[in-house]
Amino acid sequence: MSSSLRRGALAATALVLSIATLSACAAGNDSQTLEVKPDNAATAVGDIKLQNMTVITQPDMGAGPAVITGQVFNNGKDAQELQSIKVVGQGTTIKLSPAQGSGPLMVPAHGSVLLGGKGNASAVLPDRQGLNDGGQVQLAFGFKTTGEVRISAFVYPAKSYFKEWGPSEAPSAPATTPSGKPSTPAGKPSGAPSMKPSGTPQGKQTPSAPAHQ
Template sequence: MSSSLRRGALAATALVLSIATLSACGAGNSAQTLQVKPDNAATSVGDIKLQNMTVVTQPDMAAGPAVITGQVFNSGSSDQQLKAVTVVGQGTAVKLSPAKGSGPVVVPAHGSVLLGGKGNASAVLSDRGGLKDGQQAQLSFSFQNTGDVRISAFVYPAKSYFKEWGPAGAPSAPASAPAATPSGKPASPSAKPGGSAPAKPSGAAQGKNSPAPTESAQAAH
């Protein structure tokens, strides 16, 4: 085999091995967390590990709910319940919900729970409070056995990549009630747009009120 052919075969083999390695990494248990960017610092206490925690707020600094995204790992031999999540230094309430049904959020033994995103467990702040985009927030996760675990999380608006991970929009204002007449009864609705106007009577029906034909019209007859 010539040297050029040997070099080509070695290059092809290296490419195949690289693709196989990347595929194996993407198939791991934490592959879904690789979607959460940027890769924030992780922290561990006992059997619990927090990774890629991010607070996603309403876009354009608007008031309204915010959500916490990231992944919680449990390397222990027993399940652990996530009892509460708080933003350190703020009184903003955080509502926890499991991926399916109702009840507590439980991190299974030797497993993990993903927070945020469609079909996953959720941690929703009732309001962004004093959180500012681009800064960090101190979060405290309280677990049944491990206790409190704290981590710093970046705050990002629900734009660009984070649009799909962001909170639901603020509820719209309720529709105003119909105006009432002095008698207390609702005013009658106006005519529907696009309704046809009353047809004009024909010349025969108008009788004497019909305009006389012009001289040009008489000449035409």
């Protein structure tokens, strides 16, 4: 091999090594792809896995109930009963209801239960006390067999994407009538009745149209 061909081969090898080194650096620990993280964490204890848990409150910081949404997976061979959900640090009782009928909320073997939304199981807090939109809370799920499983959940108002998953609106206050001034019954005009018939005033006659000659 001539010296010119040998120098060309060495240069090509050096270029390939340089490209490989740069590619390795781009895919290293500082790679942007490693910075992508899910919005909601998932956690698993034994056969139970919790995923995408979110607390949804009334829109516009309104008072009223809040709900928990997310999915509960059971990878075991036996069904498990979800007995309770608690907001860690609070004594609030959360009402659990299955998707159909009444009774305990069961997670089927090798299956899952979706919390929140029309036609699904529900977990309802009576009010939003201590829940701040945009913040995070710790939820403790109590299972009869697995025991307690904790997960962090974001708190969002029932707007935009979360509107269809949010709680029922808080009941509005009933309309009240000022004391001592009852409303007028329907079909009866208010005020003093008129003493004059409608049409021509009393004591006056309307002249007839002149006859044509």
